Amino acid sequence: MVAIAQSVPKPASRFRFIFDRRDVLGSIFVAPAILYVLLLVGVPFLLAVYYSVSAFTIYNPSWRFVGLANFEQIVQNPVFLQTLGNTFIFTFGSQILGLILGKFGALLLLRPFPGRKIVRALIILPWAVPVALATVAWQWMFDSLYSVINWTLIALGIITRSQAPNWLGNQYLAMLSVIVVNAWRFFPFAIVIFLAGITAIPQDVLDAATIDGAGFWRRNYQIIVPMILPIVAVGLIFGIVFTFTDLSIVFLLTMGGPVSATSVLGFEGFQVGIISGDVSHGAAISLFMLPVLFVVVVLMLRFIRRREI
Amino acid sequence: MQRVIAKTVKEAPFFGGVAFFVILSAFPFYWMLITSFKTNSDLYSVTNIPFWFNDPPTLEHFRYLFHETLFMTWLLNSLIIGLCVVAITLVTALPAGYSLARMTGRKGEALGIGIFLTYLVPPTLLFLPLSRVVADLGLQNSMWSLVLIYPTFTIPFCTWLLMGFFKALPPEIEEAAIVDGCSLFGAFIKMAIPLSLPGILTVVIFTFTLTLQEFVYALTFVSTSSQKPITLGVATDLIRGDIFYWGEIMAGALLASIPVAIAYNIFLDRFIAGITGGAVK
Numbered sequence: 001m002v003a004i005a006q007s008v009p010k011p012a013s014r015f016r017f018i019f020d021r022r023d024v025l026g027s028i029f030v031a032p033a034i035l036y037v038l039l040l041v042g043v044p045f046l047l048a049v050y051y052s053v054s055a056f057t058i059y060n061p062s063w064r065f066v067g068l069a070n071f072e073q074i075v076q077n078p079v080f081l082q083t084l085g086n087t088f089i090f091t092f093g094s095q096i097l098g099l100i101l102g103k104f105g106a107l108l109l110l111r112p113f114p115g116r117k118i119v120r121a122l123i124i125l126p127w128a129v130p131v132a133l134a135t136v137a138w139q140w141m142f143d144s145l146y147s148v149i150n151w152t153l154i155a156l157g158i159i160t161r162s163q164a165p166n167w168l169g170n171q172y173l174a175m176l177s178v179i180v181v182n183a184w185r186f187f188p189f190a191i192v193i194f195l196a197g198i199t200a201i202p203q204d205v206l207d208a209a210t211i212d213g214a215g216f217w218r219r220n221y222q223i224i225v226p227m228i229l230p231i232v233a234v235g236l237i238f239g240i241v242f243t244f245t246d247l248s249i250v251f252l253l254t255m256g257g258p259v260s261a262t263s264v265l266g267f268e269g270f271q272v273g274i275i276s277g278d279v280s281h282g283a284a285i286s287l288f289m290l291p292v293l294f295v296v297v298v299l300m301l302r303f304i305r306r307r308e309i
Numbered sequence: 310m311q312r313v314i315a316k317t318v319k320e321a322p323f324f325g326g327v328a329f330f331v332i333l334s335a336f337p338f339y340w341m342l343i344t345s346f347k348t349n350s351d352l353y354s355v356t357n358i359p360f361w362f363n364d365p366p367t368l369e370h371f372r373y374l375f376h377e378t379l380f381m382t383w384l385l386n387s388l389i390i391g392l393c394v395v396a397i398t399l400v401t402a403l404p405a406g407y408s409l410a411r412m413t414g415r416k417g418e419a420l421g422i423g424i425f426l427t428y429l430v431p432p433t434l435l436f437l438p439l440s441r442v443v444a445d446l447g448l449q450n451s452m453w454s455l456v457l458i459y460p461t462f463t464i465p466f467c468t469w470l471l472m473g474f475f476k477a478l479p480p481e482i483e484e485a486a487i488v489d490g491c492s493l494f495g496a497f498i499k500m501a502i503p504l505s506l507p508g509i510l511t512v513v514i515f516t517f518t519l520t521l522q523e524f525v526y527a528l529t530f531v532s533t534s535s536q537k538p539i540t541l542g543v544a545t546d547l548i549r550g551d552i553f554y555w556g557e558i559m560a561g562a563l564l565a566s567i568p569v570a571i572a573y574n575i576f577l578d579r580f581i582a583g584i585t586g587g588a589v590k
Contacts, residue, residue, distance in 0.1 A: 022493060025408075025493050025494060026408045026411065026412055027408075028404075029404035029405060029407060029408035030404070030405045030408045030409065030420065032400070032401040032404070032405070033401040033402055033404075033405035033424065033464050033468055034405070034420075034424065036397075036401055036460060036461070036464055037424060037427050037461065037464060037465060040439070040442070040457070040458065040460075040461045041427045041430055041435065041461050042427075043438075044435050044438035044439050044442060045430060045434070045435065045438070047438035047441070048434055048435065048437055048438045051437060051438065101330075101333075104326065104330075105330050108323065108326050108327050108330065111323070113323075113324075113327075119327055119330075119331055120574075121574045122331050122334055122335045123330055123331065123334045123335075124334075124570075124573055124574055124577060125334050125335060125338055125570055126334050126337070127573075128518075128569055128570045128572075128573030128574070129338070129566040129569055129570055130521055130522040130524070130540045130565065130566065130569060131522060131524065132524040132540045132541070132543075132544040133540060133543060133544065133562035133565055133566050134337060134338075134562075134566075135544070136543070136544050136558055136559075136562055137337040137338070137340055137341050137559065137562060138337060140340065140344065140553075140555050140558070140559065141337060141340060143555075145355065146352070146353060146355065146359075148340060148359045148360075151355070151359050161355075184333065184334075184337075188334065192577065241429050241431065242431075244431075245431030245432070245433045245434065246433075247432075247433050247524075247525050247528075248524040248525060248528075251528070252544060265433070266431070266433035266525075269433055269434075269436075269437070270433065270436070270525075270528075270529070273436075273437045274436065274437070274440065274529055279437050279441075282437055283437050283438075286433055286434045286437065287434070289431065289433070289434055290434075293429065293430075293431070296429075297426060297429060300426075301422065
């Protein structure tokens, strides 16, 4: 009895009303994340844009506005034009190769077979392992003298030792190498995305199509592909964004060489802006990524919206 | 017997395909493994069969890595960076993800997509201005610069993942707690968080692996060897002039890869559900 009589409600704390208003609490909850991102992504992004129209270098940090002069100088530089072209070749080459590998890999993994879990775990490796470390392993495999790839080709009698290619020293082979390594890194992601899309297709849709007489290819291209398109598009957008802006594979494998044959935008921005300290030109080079990113983001928003209907 | 043979022949292309993919994905890691245990004389010979040991295996590369290089320091740096970034990410992304999941109408969804899109702003666009921010704060050449910068991609990513996990949690549970006398904040702490522990664990693991995988910011902000995280240290610091210490590099790469590979395999399904499903659930 006494206990009940004494259980007067605690005097509400001063802040209680704040924590009990849904809209206020909601805003307080989101605020730290938004602030962090605004301060360290939003503001730096604007700063990058301003750098590109200024004369800022680390030796002469001046905020003088120079208009589009940096961009004009950059596009007149043949090395930059090559870099721009390389970036597109690198991105689309590796994405197409990665998607093809991903589609076939997903078809194989769709079927249950003994040891499928282990196979899946091994196939995920290239995507899971830190890209810099995997790239270093490839660098060793492409070694000019002790390349295991060349050793195998020689042992199989395909080439002789004097013909052994210098993978990272020849301009075409170097481009091929960075594309292969990047596709190798992305195809497990493509497999996983394809699998997620295919397993989400209701079985009765496929059964109905089979009953109506659709064969394997018809089911594949008229039902499965259109139905997984949205999810594959999201995966592809990730792939394009991260490849188009990548620096690590080129930096570790070829350093942009031989003679800027594999230089890409991210790498060139790093060389000019960080290594040479020419911040304004570096920022201008990096900003050439923006139009592609913009298109990709618009596509992504469209796909997200379509999926919700 | 004949049926077994016929079946095997019919299945050959399938298992051939599987074998192709396994070799393609796993060979570079096998190559890391075998390189790290080979003697130098075995490694640097063009005539030896490279796929297996011609000399007895050796632990020399691992000994050198642990005793003669800064490998242990890099490992510790990565651990500290990872734990700090996980803490910052959880403190900001947990409430944000929850709040966005419970916001009604278009506003929450638009904000969620907006935060997620910042994940797509690439490091190679931001490293120039951020290196100025890092310098102004006196953090250049220090691993603490990475603790400051890494949350710029882990917060958007994890807010998105957590939003998906919280949406899967029926709001009736918290409403019941509020009816029983809990405050809104209390309902979040006492009901929503404990019930989403599996999702939160996923976020912790992925934040940690994202910090281990990052390379561009580390390369830009840290050049002192003793401040490098493990990925950067192994990839750039085991080279003297023109000489690559391949045995040591591969040993270091192997040791740093194993935990990440295991974590990915355990949490893969949740991860995929998170990045593809955050908007629809």
